[in-house]
Amino acid sequence: MNATIIDSLRDSSAGSLSLVGGIALLAGLFTWLILEIFRTLLRTFSEHRQQGLAHEKLRAQLAETKLRCREAEHAQTGWNGIRKFAVVKKVMECDDVNAFYLKPHDGRPLPQFKPGQYLTFQLDLPGRDKPLIRCYSLSDSPHQKEYYRVTIKKEKAPSDKPEMPPGAGSSYFTDVVKEGDILNVKAPTGHFFLDMAKTNPIVLLAGGVGITPMLSMANAIAASGSKREAYFFFGVRNRSEHIHKAELEKLAAENDNIHLHIAYSKPSEQDVKGKDFQHEGRVGIELLKEILPSNNFEYYLCGSGAFMKSLTDGLEVWGVPDKDVHFEAFGPATVKKKTVAPSPSETVHLAKINVTFARSNKTVHWEPATENLLEFAQAQGVKIDSGCCAGSCGSCVVAIKSGEVNYLKKPDTTPDAGTCLTCVCRPKSDLVLDA
Ligand SMILES: Cc1cc2nc3c(=O)[nH]c(=O)nc-3n(C[C@H](O)[C@H](O)[C@H](O)COP(=O)(O)OP(=O)(O)OC[C@H]3O[C@@H](n4cnc5c(N)ncnc54)[C@H](O)[C@@H]3O)c2cc1C
Missing domain, CATH: 3.10.20.30 (Beta-grasp domain)
Known part of the structure; x- marks a missing residue:
């Protein structure tokens, strides 16, 4: 009997032990399972978070790329309509001529332009019901990324009508516009420009303030490091009209391929031949024949009506094909080239x-x-x-x-x-x- 009790007690304690073991095993398994689930949840959460971060980063990168693309596009193509520019510097170049250095008021990059192109200004002049629109050529190199520069001559009353008021737009620039002012400007444009992809030799012919697009072309050649041959003829009365004198002299001194020829038609007593100017007289076809090794160049002209007429006629007689003669007209007086007469x-x-x-x-x-x-x-x-x-x-x-x-x-x-x-x-x- 005792033995039976003992056996059954042994059986029951062995059963309890295996029950406890089973429970412990189950508990262990459960804990492992919970831990695994927790770990998986944690991993999923962290992966999600990382994916979110990666998404966020990608989105930011995309926005940045889009911005860069827009900036690059702007830098290539200019802008639509009017953009505000601040006059950051105004420098008197010589009598009645000032250079204006302009920076975009929005601080965004400056679009590239082609040397020879111009800006169009919408000027709010006092007493006018509509803005006055005037064009001014960019006078510095397109490689200059910091600012645009225009060089403006105050237009006097015509000599046969001295009672007339001086030019409205140029007087406003000369007498009113000052450093810090904001101007309304349209993007660079124009068909008169130097193709910088070409390397053929050129002749730049400038009279008076007509030097502005030529100066941009010569500066572009120098700044690009190109060895393109450029003969640069500039005609003015004397030193008092010698626009951007120091810049021109530096350009010629530092670039063997830029051959500068300054002609003064009425040198003053202070003007020194060989230093301030090379030729006494006007820039005309005879001077070109004397200096140029041949007529085989592409020619770019800008100046007064008389200047353009005498040179375009002279070049034609010298046998230069029309396709090699390009010119910019600054106004009605200079625009009268041979317009084809109707049959x-x-x-x-x-x-x-x-x-x-x-x-x-x-x-x-x-x-x-x-x-x-x-x-x-x-x-x-x-x-x-x-x-x-x-x-x-x-x-x-x-x-x-x-x-x-x-x-x-x-x-x-x-x-x-x-x-x-x-x-x-x-x-x-x-x-x-x-x-
Ligand atoms: C593509 C391009 C680029 C140019 N680039 C430059 C440049 O780089 N630098 C530059 O200085 N200029 C440049 N010009 C010229 C410039 O745009 C202006 O034409 C010039 O400044 C004269 O404009 P204004 O408003 O001062 O003169 P306006 O007011 O147009 O007057 C012109 C002339 O007419 C006279 N006048 C006024 N009223 C009368 C009247 N009732 N009867 C008769 N005559 C009168 C004035 O005295 C003046 O002599 C450029 C022009 C073009 C088209």
């Missing part, structure tokens, strides 16, 4: 054309000898705003109500559909203008 049959057609100025309630026969629609409108007493008179500034834009026009040259600013730049076009058919 007799065209003249008959043109003489039949009616131009209606709808707002002025006038219909007039087109006069075939007239240069352009702006000139024609002004002759009829119809007021149309004008600026550069060279298809650049866009001041003379007028809406076409019906009819078509022909352009005498490709305008720098493409007019909106249904409008025309009257300073560089003629009617092609009967025309109704909103003027």
Whole structure:
């Protein structure tokens, strides 16, 4: 009996032991399971967090890349409409000529321009109901990333009309604009520029303030390290008009490939030949023949009407093909190159054309000898705003109500559909203008 009890006690304690063991095992397993689940949760959470961070980083990188792309695009293509620029420096270059150094007010990068291109300014002049639009060539190298520079000459009253006021825009720049002022500026543009991808030798011909695009071209050659041969002729009266004198001399001294020839037409007593200038007289075709080894160059011209006419005529007679002669007109006086005269049959057609100025309630026969629609409108007493008179500034834009026009040259600013730049076009058919 005792033995049976003892056996059953032994059995029951062995059972309890195995139960405890089982429970302990289960508890161990459960704990391991909980720990595993916790660890997995922790890992998943941490992976999620890392993925989130990676996403965030990627998003930031994407935004940065987009910004860079936009900046690069801006740097390539300029900007639309008006951008504010601060005048950071104004330097008097010589009598009535000032250089203006401009930085974007928004602090963003400056778009590249091509040497020879210009800026268009919208000037809010006191007493005018509309802004005055004026173009000024960029006078420094496009490699200069810190600022844009324009060099502006105050336009005096014409010598045959001394009672007239001096030029409105250039007087405003000369007499009113000061360092710290903010100006409204349109992006660089223009078809007159030096192709920096080419290496052929060039001749730069500048008269007076017409030096500005040429200086940009010469500076661009020097700054790019190019060894492109450039003969640079600059004609002024004397030292008092010698714009950017020190800069020109430095440019020639530091670059063997830039051959500078300064011509003074009326040297003063202080002017020293061989130092301040090399030639007495004007920059003309005879001087070119004397200095240049041949006529086999591409020519870039900018200056007064007389300067451009004498040189373009001279180059033609010397046998330089038209395709190698490029010029910039600073205004109506300088723009009169050979415009192709209409043929007799065209003249008959043109003489039949009616131009209606709808707002002025006038219909007039087109006069075939007239240069352009702006000139024609002004002759009829119809007021149309004008600026550069060279298809650049866009001041003379007028809406076409019906009819078509022909352009005498490709305008720098493409007019909106249904409008025309009257300073560089003629009617092609009967025309109704909103003027
Ligand atoms: C592409 C381009 C680039 C240029 N780059 C430069 C540059 O780098 N530097 C520069 O200095 N210029 C440059 N110019 C010229 C510039 O744009 C202006 O044409 C010039 O400054 C004269 O403008 P203004 O407003 O001062 O003169 P406006 O007011 O247009 O007057 C012009 C002339 O007319 C006279 N005048 C005024 N009223 C009358 C009247 N009632 N009757 C008759 N005459 C009158 C004035 O006395 C003056 O002589 C450039 C032009 C173009 C198109």
